[in-house]
Amino acid sequence: MSITLHNIQKSFGPFRALRDIHLEIEGGELVALLGPSGCGKTTLLRIIAGLETPDAGQVLFHGEDATDRHVRERQVGFVFQHYALFRHMTVFENIAFGLRVRPRASRPAEAEIRERVHRLLQLVQLDWLADRYPPQLSGGQRQRIALARALAVEPKVLLLDEPFGALDAKVRKDLRRWLRRLHDELHVTSVFVTHDQEEALEVADRVVVLNAGRIEQIGTPEAVYDHPATPFVYEFLGDVNLFHGRVHDGHASLGGARIRLDDGPPQLERAAFYARPHEIDILREAPDADGIAATVQDIRPLGATVRVELERRDGQGIVEVELARDRLRHLELRRGEAVFLKPCRLRVFGEREATRH
Template structure:
């Protein structure tokens, strides 16, 4: 699935948060939105997800306009920084949740759901923990469950909002490679919000550097490092070094 955001504007209480943002990504590409707090990256992700609507601009998925499509009909997988797992549900039931609430014509049967959950538990390395509850897992394990739940519905796009921020540095580093491997295995495009340059470098094919509501450079990590387009990009990379 190719995705494009064109000329996105968004204001809150008269303050312009996004100022004509455009971004296009190829099928299966991993894109990071990198920037300081207040740069507009989370607002952009929320607009892509359908959790907020742009004041102006257009979103397309494989060339089809989804600008006003409700979030529930976009079939995007979401991974939040606080995991957002259901505490009263087992790991397996958390993963299966999205499958159970799909429209009836798309909803798999009980056996198919069970097989899908088993497959995903294997993929995230938690095959023996399906009966446990979220509070019985480590932070890293919970984040893997959140990834599996997002992927269970065969999403058209995977959206992640600071997915590692609640974890300690060592766990964050160990999870990066497994998240990237999982995304590539499934073949779904991904957009991740982060303020951590190392995460963007390790995971993303291309990085969109945001500053004051605009994308000031959108390029590969090597190109950003070697030829920063603006002083803002240079300062951000130096500050994160």
């Protein structure tokens, strides 16, 4: 089931939650709506579900206008952050609930309901918990049961609102890998909301980055991370260092350093340069002023890598660099040492564009 959102607008009083949203979701695709709190991602999900009505614009399901369709007519399954399971019902009855409340004409026979529920319990790998009650389950188990309940009605579209937000970090990691495998097996068109960048990049086929009610960028996880379209996307998707300077003759002028650019405008008087911590190297010497003078402030091991915090010697702030342990051993860095920073990659934006975000 494909989904098309055309010129969606939504306000709550004076607050504009969504502005000119255009989005195409292909059938069988898993799409993440990613952004900070208040950016409009949950409102957009609820509009797709039919739980909210847009002030303007259209929602199309498989090319047909569904904007005014009731939520019951949209064939949508919804998974909430806090499970929304019925505490007084067993796991089996929770999953069967959506089938049992159907009108008699469309309600499956009891034998079919039991067979479908047991099949879903096997799918989510919890068939041994059919007679338990939700308070007897762990958070991860409850979320899988909530997903099975959403799938029981055989939805054409599956919507998930911060599905792992209430879980601890390890359980979240395990569940999102499980969700990706489950989606690859079922191929149900799925849209999930998250503010967790790592979650979106790991699970989704495509990521939609929202900010202040607008779409900043749409693309594969690799595209939005490696080629951010705006300063906001750059800053939101992981750690980043920001430098200010100008572009002259294809080089970035940053204080006393002059660094060659692989792309970007040939001339720009006021520019903002972005580099992720792993895109900067540390040098003992910088020939031809090809480096930014800095002093080592702190060295912190982070598993397989090391995070080095440095202070620029021109007084322009702190820079964070991520090195492999072998590289750190080769450099033999010590706190207080004078070194040079060499960005291996700089992304350039105009100063005005960077300030706007």
